[in-house]
Amino acid sequence: MLSGRFAVAGLGVTEQGRGLGHTTRDLQRQALELAIADAGIARGEIDGYIGTSSITFDDVRYLGLAPRFAYTMQSGGATAVWSIINAIGAIMTGQAEVVACVYAAAPTSTRMRRADGTTGSFGTYSYGYPRMYGMVGAGMAHAFHARRHMHRYGTTSEHLGAVAVTQRDYASVRPGTVGYQQPITLADHQASRMVVDPFRLLDCCRDTDGGVAVIVTSIERARDLAGTHTVVLGVGTGHNIRNWWTGDVYDLHDDIAPAAATAFAQAGIGVDAVDVAALYDPFSISVIMQLEAYGFCPPGEGGPFVSSGATRLDGTIPTNTGGGQLSGFYATGFTAVTEGLRQLRGEGGATQVAGAEVALVSGHGGNGGIQNTWAHATMLLGVDR
Amino acid sequence: MTPQHPLGPRDVAPDDLDNPFWDACQEHRFLIHRCGVCGRSYWPASCCIDHGSDAMAWQQASGHGVVHTYTVVHHAYEPSMADRVPYALAVVQLAEGPFFHSDIVGCDPAEVHVGMDVEAVFDAIDEQTVIPRFTPVRHGAKDDS
Numbered sequence: 414m415l416s417g418r419f420a421v422a423g424l425g426v427t428e429q430g431r432g433l434g435h436t437t438r439d440l441q442r443q444a445l446e447l448a449i450a451d452a453g454i455a456r457g458e459i460d461g462y463i464g465t466s467s468i469t470f471d472d473v474r475y476l477g478l479a480p481r482f483a484y485t486m487q488s489g490g491a492t493a494v495w496s497i498i499n500a501i502g503a504i505m506t507g508q509a510e511v512v513a514c515v516y517a518a519a520p521t522s523t524r525m526r527r528a529d530g531t532t533g534s535f536g537t538y539s540y541g542y543p544r545m546y547g548m549v550g551a552g553m554a555h556a557f558h559a560r561r562h563m564h565r566y567g568t569t570s571e572h573l574g575a576v577a578v579t580q581r582d583y584a585s586v587r588p589g590t591v592g593y594q595q596p597i598t599l600a601d602h603q604a605s606r607m608v609v610d611p612f613r614l615l616d617c618c619r620d621t622d623g624g625v626a627v628i629v630t631s632i633e634r635a636r637d638l639a640g641t642h643t644v645v646l647g648v649g650t651g652h653n654i655r656n657w658w659t660g661d662v663y664d665l666h667d668d669i670a671p672a673a674a675t676a677f678a679q680a681g682i683g684v685d686a687v688d689v690a691a692l693y694d695p696f697s698i699s700v701i702m703q704l705e706a707y708g709f710c711p712p713g714e715g716g717p718f719v720s721s722g723a724t725r726l727d728g729t730i731p732t733n734t735g736g737g738q739l740s741g742f743y744a745t746g747f748t749a750v751t752e753g754l755r756q757l758r759g760e761g762g763a764t765q766v767a768g769a770e771v772a773l774v775s776g777h778g779g780n781g782g783i784q785n786t787w788a789h790a791t792m793l794l795g796v797d798r
Numbered sequence: 799m800t801p802q803h804p805l806g807p808r809d810v811a812p813d814d815l816d817n818p819f820w821d822a823c824q825e826h827r828f829l830i831h832r833c834g835v836c837g838r839s840y841w842p843a844s845c846c847i848d849h850g851s852d853a854m855a856w857q858q859a860s861g862h863g864v865v866h867t868y869t870v871v872h873h874a875y876e877p878s879m880a881d882r883v884p885y886a887l888a889v890v891q892l893a894e895g896p897f898f899h900s901d902i903v904g905c906d907p908a909e910v911h912v913g914m915d916v917e918a919v920f921d922a923i924d925e926q927t928v929i930p931r932f933t934p935v936r937h938g939a940k941d942d943s
Contacts, residue, residue, distance in 0.1 A: 529876045537875045542842070543899035544810045545929060548887055549875050556869035557889055564867070564912040610870040658847050660897075663867045663889060783899075 415679040419501045420635035420642040420797070422511075423452025423628035424754050429589060429742035431521045433622040437466055438475050440517035444624030445476055452628045453639030454511065459628070461509030463499055465492045465516045465747075481509055489778020490693050491650070492516075493625075493746025494790035498648045500629035510630060516747045517624030541783055551695055552609040552617055554784035559611050559698035561663045565713065568701065570611055572716025574602035576697040577615045577739055579724055584736025586763040591621060592740030616697040618738040625747035627754070632797070643757050646682070646771070646793040649675030653789065654781030666702035667777045667789030673707055676791040680771075684708045687793075688769040689756045690730050691749035693776045694737040700724070703775060704732065726764060734764040746776030746790070753794050770796045806927040815843040818856045823928045826920040828861035830894050839894035861918035863890040863932065866897065870907045886910040890932050904933035 425447030427440050435443070441464070449456055462478050464471035464485035473483045482503065488495050493516065500512035524532045528539035528549045537549040548554075562568045578599055584592030597615060605614040635642035651668035677683060684707060692703045701715030709730045710718040718724070724732035735741045735752040742748060753772035755761055761769075774792040781787075807820040819842065822829045830839040833846035834853030845851045868888035874880040886907035890898045902910050903919070916932040923929055 527876045529878045531877060539810075541812075542807060542810050542816075543887075545805045545807065546887060546899060546901040546931070547871060547879065547882065547885060548899060549879075552873075552875075553869050553871060553887055557867040560867045560869060560912065606872070607870075608873040610872065612869075657897075660891070660895075662897075 415501070415648065416646055416681055417644055418632055419504065419645045420630060420632045421497070421627050421645065421754060421794070422630050422635040422638050422642045423448040423454065423626075423640055424751065424758070425449070425451055425624075425626040426751055427517070427624040429621050429623035429744060430591060431619065431621055433519070434522050435519060435622065436522070437468060437517045437519045438472070440519060440622065440624030441466060441515050441626070442476055444517060444626035445513060445515050448513065448626035448628050451640050454628060458511050459513045461500060461503050461512035463496045463512060463514045465496045465514060466518060476515070478513070480513075487779065488788045488790075489780065490695070490746045491776040491778045491788040491790040493750045494648065494774060494776045494792045495650070495788070497627065497629055497645065497750070497792060498650070498790070501645065501648070504629070504631060510634060512629045513626055514629060515624070515626040516744060518744070519622040520620040522622050540780070543784070548784070551784075552612055555696040555698060556609045556612055557663050557785060558666055558702060559696070562698060562702060563611060565664065566716070568713075568716040570603065570613070571599060572701065572720055573611065573616050573697040574599045575716070575720040576694075576700045577602050579719060579722075580694070580733050580737045581740040582725070583734050583764045584740035587735050587741065588762075590736045590741040591619060592736050612696055618695050618743050621742045621744070623742055623744050625744050625751055627750065636797070641758050642797060643754050644795045644797045646795040647676035647679030647791075648793075649673060649677075649679070649791040651789045652781060652786070654786040657781065657783070657786050662785050666699060666706060667787055669703065669706035669789050669791070672789045672791040676793050680793045680795070682771065682793070686771050687730065687773045688771050689734060689753070689766045690724075690732040690773045691734075691752040691756075691775070692732060692737070692773075693746060693749055693778075694733055694739055695743070697739065699777075700732060700737070704730070707773065726766065731764075731766045734761055734766060745778065749774045749776060750792070753792070757794055757796050804923040804927075806923060806929065819843070820929075822856070823920060823930055826928070828859050828918045828930055829856045830859040830892065830896060831855070832857045839892070839896055841892065841896040841898055860893045861930070862935070863892040863898065863916055865889075865902070865910060865912055865914040865916060866891040867912060868902065868910050870910070888916075888932065890916055900930065900932040902933065903931045909934070
């Protein structure tokens with residue numbers, strides 16, 4: 414059993430926002446410095462390094478590290494949780510004792526390459542034959558899920574809007590988020606322009622610059638350090654390529670069932686034990702479908718569930734309490750990792766979930782050859798009692 | 799670099815494995831990749847999840863399907879999209895089973911819906927390249943007997 418044997422001993426989060434003017438490498442370095450200081454560990458004790466930025470060959474000289482291994486990994490928005498899983502694996506097999514997992518991106522401070530070969534302040538990506546027909550970016554791919562959900566269950570644009578409004582309310586009182594002091598109403602959501610039907614502008618997150626780093630080590634080592642540590646209770650993964658073969662790939666946001674089953678079994682708890690959820694949310698539908706898949710509400714009822722206020726601070730499962738990617742900041746999978754850790758460390762400020770002891774963190778991304786066949790990663794975090 | 803011609807399969811495919819499909823499009827034939835052991839159909843070039851690659855072969859398909867899911871693109875993510883939006887982009891479930899991504903042409907994007915019957919039409923996007931796109935089946939248009 415994984416339960417309780419490993420911990421996140423340090424968290425470093427740089428300024429997150431648009432047009433910060435820092436390079437990716439410098440944001441990585443800043444995040445690492447913050448994480449080292451937070452953990453209260455000597456820099457030289459970091460003997461494993463996992464880079465999770467889009468930098469394929471990461472030059473650790475700039476980071477000032479001398480680890481026993483240094484590699485980069487990439488599974489899109491699942492990378493953050495996956496990097497912690499890999500760090501634990503490295504420690505379990507004796508390859509390291511203290512692993513730094515580091516992320517940064519600076520999309521709004523650099524000109525980005527688009528799928529059509531032009532460059533601009535906003536990048537697009539695409540892969541495979543759908544590009545010929547005009548499929549670029551992640552919005553269209555997530556819209557396919559949203560349309561199926563609306564078709565099958567009667568989910569409405571107002572339900573999607575409830576996700577956007579709820580998360581903006583969280584962000585509006587969380588300093589450092591893109592939505593800080595900018596609450597929105599459902600009418601604002603409905604009035605925002607259509608981007609990729611059924612997504613309006615306020616159903617979509619925005620790119621932001623920023624870096625995040627975590628220090629992963631054994632629970633014993635973590636307990637010896639001066640900083641506040643958080644226990645990794647369980648981790649699990651699933652891949653939606655499985656559902657490509659059954660034809661369910663668009664009806665299921667990801668293959669969450671095996672990811673959740675593995676993580677909850679390791680933790681030895683059920684979904685009822687989760688106090689706060691930090692779900693990967695590039696688009697509003699993602700929250701609705703994950704709440705269902707994790708069992709916080711029955712299948713098809715995610716829209717009414719969010720509209721009822723169930724994901725608010727006084728609801729049954731406060732969700733994306735830092736504003737998520739939609740209104741907080743977009744650090745791919747590290748947005749959710751950051752919020753899960755902050756809540757359990759009691760750093761949630763105005764949106765702190767009182768007495769939170771267990772957090773669910775999710776990530777999705779990467780692909781199995783075509784968009785929507787994404788990896789999913791689940792992590793359950795707990796307070797060390 | 800930006801191709802000077804409309805994007806064709808050779809611009810977006812990773813290699814030549816799907817060439818038999820695109821070559822058949824030149825003759826206005828829509829193929830699927832089928833397992834000779836179990837008869838299960840795949841697209842694009844695949845490996846049967848039960849029987850591996852030994853008995854896979856390209857075969858004639860109906861070119862018919864239904865819209866499984868779709869979006870209407872309103873935002874021009876790239877300058878090249880500006881004079882094209884809005885357009886409907888769909889995942890078509892082919893009659894033989896596999897999914898195929900396509901735009902939906904020959905109708906108002908607002909008409910596209912889940913379950914819509916569609917069929918392949920072949921579009922010569924330049925002098926060398928023919929690609930399939932999907933268009934609504936107009937029921938009764940041809941058979942009025």
